[in-house]
Amino acid sequence: MPPVTTTEAGYVSIVQLTDSHLFADHSARLLGLDTFASLNAVIDQVLDEVDQMDLVLATGDITQDGSEGGYQRFIEAIGRLPAACRWIPGNHDDAALMATLGDASGLNADWIDLANWRIVLLDSSIPGAVPGRLDAEQLDHLDAALASAGERHVLVCLHHHPIDIESDWMNPLGLQNADEFLQRVDSNANIRGLLWGHIHQQLDAMRGKVRLLATPSTCIQFDAHSADFATDTQSPGYRWLRLHTDGSIETEVSRLPAGRFVPDPDASGY
Structure with a gap:
């Protein structure tokens, strides 16, 4: 994995x-969809659309099965990108295995x-559980990152x-100690964005002066504001961000053309 270099x-x-x-x-397949093919199609689009790339962030649920083979396929796919990648685990991941593989391939970073x-990269995963939590070690890690940031603007990433995303089934599966986390966000003027x-x-909102950003999956999409689990027919995508020197964030989501990699509505197994 290439090193992170200073942007020019x-x-x-x-x-x-x-x-x-x-x-x-x-x-x-996940709900009838070939997730490796969809990831590679998204990467093709990144290569077509993004001229300058300083860093790739992979924000969790890298695999569905928590397998070494699944992680190696991800490493293979992102190897086509001309920038360093750093990753964090999600609820479907094996965080311990990711830490081991990430040490070997340069994918791990605290910040x-x-x-x-x-x-700043945070691990919000709980082994064997779907919701997330930032344990004491992760909160201490965040505190240390903020305390030593100096005059830098800060983007905080988690899974x-x-x-509240206005989804009855999804809201309980979010960050369980969000209040503890957001107290830190609200009290630190350097934090400019949260990314998950x-x-x-797709989500793009504001909390005071902090940009709140969520991004489509590179495979299946969930129906926004749904009371129960439901998929959406929107295509997979990615997000690009430009972090400007004045602390502002320019960003958009880019999706594959409509109709590509739509999940089977009759499939189950998520």
Whole structure:
């Protein structure tokens, strides 16, 4: 994995890939969808659309089965991108295995400093559970990152959503100690953005002066504001971000053309 290098442009350019849900078994499908093929199609689009790339962030649920084979397929796919990648686990992942593999491949980081920005990576996963939580170690890690950031602007990344997303079935599966986390966010003027995955849909909102961003999956999409589990027919996608020197964030979601990689409405097994 290439090292993170200092950007030479007037902004830091980041690509977020999230919720790829890969399998070790090449024939396995998620709700009828080939998640490895959809990830590679999204990466093709990134290569076509993003001229400058300083960092790739993979914000959890890298695999569906928590397998070494699934992680190796992800490493193979992102190897086509010209920037370093750093990852964090989600609820479908094996965080311990990711830590081991990430040490060997350079995918682990507590935080990354690029230009006058600090990107903080948090593990919100709970082994064997779907909701998330930032344990004492992770909160201490966040405190240390913020305390040592100096004058840098800060982008904080995690897997689970820390706010109400107006979805009856999905809200209880978010960050269980969101209040503890958001107290830190609200009290720190350096934090400019929060970035997460997990919800398989697009979100762009504000909390005071902090940008709140969630991103579509590279495979299946969830129906927004649904009372019960439901998929959406929107295509997979990714998010690009430009972190400017004044602390502002420019960002958009880009999706594959409509009709590509739509889950089977009759399939089950998520």
